[in-house]
Amino acid sequence: MAKRQIPVIVLAGFLGSGKTTLLNHLLGHSGGSRIGVVVNDFGSIEIDAMSVAGQVDSMVSLGNGCLCCAVDTSELDGFLDKLARPAARIDVIVIEASGLAEPQELIRMILASDNESIVYGGLVEVVDAAEFARTRDRHPEIDRHLAIADLVVLNKADRVGEEDRRAVLDELARLAPGRPVLEAVHGRVDPELLFDRKPREQETPGAVRQLSFEDLVRDEAEHGHGCGTHDCGGDCAGGSPGHRHLHAAYDSVAFTAAEPMDPRRLMDFLDNRPEGLYRIKGFVHFGADGHRRTRYAVHAVGDFLRFYAAPWGRAEERLTQLVLIGTGIDADALRTALEGCRRVEPRDADENAMWGVLRYAQG
Numbered sequence: 523m524a525k526r527q528i529p530v531i532v533l534a535g536f537l538g539s540g541k542t543t544l545l546n547h548l549l550g551h552s553g554g555s556r557i558g559v560v561v562n563d564f565g566s567i568e569i570d571a572m573s574v575a576g577q578v579d580s581m582v583s584l585g586n587g588c589l590c591c592a593v594d595t596s597e598l599d600g601f602l603d604k605l606a607r608p609a610a611r612i613d614v615i616v617i618e619a620s621g622l623a624e625p626q627e628l629i630r631m632i633l634a635s636d637n638e639s640i641v642y643g644g645l646v647e648v649v650d651a652a653e654f655a656r657t658r659d660r661h662p663e664i665d666r667h668l669a670i671a672d673l674v675v676l677n678k679a680d681r682v683g684e685e686d687r688r689a690v691l692d693e694l695a696r697l698a699p700g701r702p703v704l705e706a707v708h709g710r711v712d713p714e715l716l717f718d719r720k721p722r723e724q725e726t727p728g729a730v731r732q733l734s735f736e737d738l739v740r741d742e743a744e745h746g747h748g749c750g751t752h753d754c755g756g757d758c759a760g761g762s763p764g765h766r767h768l769h770a771a772y773d774s775v776a777f778t779a780a781e782p783m784d785p786r787r788l789m790d791f792l793d794n795r796p797e798g799l800y801r802i803k804g805f806v807h808f809g810a811d812g813h814r815r816t817r818y819a820v821h822a823v824g825d826f827l828r829f830y831a832a833p834w835g836r837a838e839e840r841l842t843q844l845v846l847i848g849t850g851i852d853a854d855a856l857r858t859a860l861e862g863c864r865r866v867e868p869r870d871a872d873e874n875a876m877w878g879v880l881r882y883a884q885g
């Protein structure tokens with residue numbers, strides 16, 4: 523009997539589209555399946571890894587940089603070997619790509635792996651319904667990602683009206699013809715759709731098709747792009763302009779503070795985020811009266827801003843840890859601005875200080 527192979531699914535999508543949210547949904551609704559997770563954060567503080575830890579059967583995390591620019595595949599191979607070892611009893615592995623990754627490079631790495639216990643399980647591309655048009659304007663590369671997706675999740679369906687929703691669906695049908703598009707709110711998709719894939723030979727011609735190794739080799743020959751196997755620094759100047767990695771233009775800034783943050787100053791910073799600063803994620807410790815036990819997860823995606831309140835874990839260090847990602851951002855200025863948001867001096871009780879934060883809070 524053929525040995526059962528563990529499918530490795532790549533979960534991709536632009537910054538803030540909802541990959542971690544979807545992954546957490548899968549983890550919470552996996553039934554009896556054991557999910558192994560590889561998280562690839564772009565920033566040097568592994569916010570995504572922290573956001574899924576605790577719910578997952580087995581996780582490895584690759585911080586600071588895009589996996590798609592790894593010099594060789596051995597690092598990923600090592601992680602896959604670890605997750606696929608029989609003792610881990612993993613049924614499916616999900617790789618959450620960084621929001622700036624080239625999914626094609628990740629797929630190439632999985633297909634090139636000589637680990638016989640794993641098999642490429644498809645690309646799930648998450649799309650932010652509200653940001654789709656703007657993201658595509660700035661990053662036409664997204665079209666290429668959609669074209670090779672096995673499943674497109676049109677997430678944040680709650681953030682668009684009927685007309686915009688239809689327009690995005692039409693555009694997706696054009697960009698990813700024949701591919702299933704699932705509309706979702708907060709990444710709530712049926713896990714069955716991801717894990718229980720039909721074997722290739724049962725697929726209907728013209729329906730969902732997984733990218734094959736031949737496709738990739740052909741694509742490489744056509745585009746002369748081999749950055750899965752060399753250190754291209756994300757730019758691949760030798761390749762076609764269409765193959766410029768998304769993250770080549772993006773910088774990330776990490777900020778950590780042990781002192782509590784001043785809610786008014788931080789809100790002032792967040793309400794006036796500089797142009798180009800597209801994504802902020804992390805956790806904030808405010809330390810204000812009545813809020814000392816609350817950890818505020820913060821997410822900014824484009825114009826969208828939310829805080830999610832949850833109690834700090836018992837053993838958790840009360841720190842503010844933020845990752846800021848954007849194009850043309852001034853890292854030093856951002857760090858200085860955030861330093862200025864720390865509450866260094868004890869202040870008189872300011873009962874209303876948290877109002878600005880609570881306006882954006884959920885949970």
Ligand SMILES: Nc1nc2c(ncn2[C@@H]2O[C@H](COP(=O)(O)OP(=O)(O)OP(=O)(O)O)[C@@H](O)[C@H]2O)c(=O)[nH]1
Nearest residue numbers: 536537538539540541542543621677678707708821
């Ligand atoms: N309104 C709304 N918000 C959502 C939905 N899905 C996710 N979000 C929010 O969008 C923000 C970003 O979600 P994440 O899951 O962290 O996105 P991501 O793709 O992992 O982000 P990166 O790791 O930066 O690429 C968070 O505030 C989520 O709560 C949705 O369907 N509707």
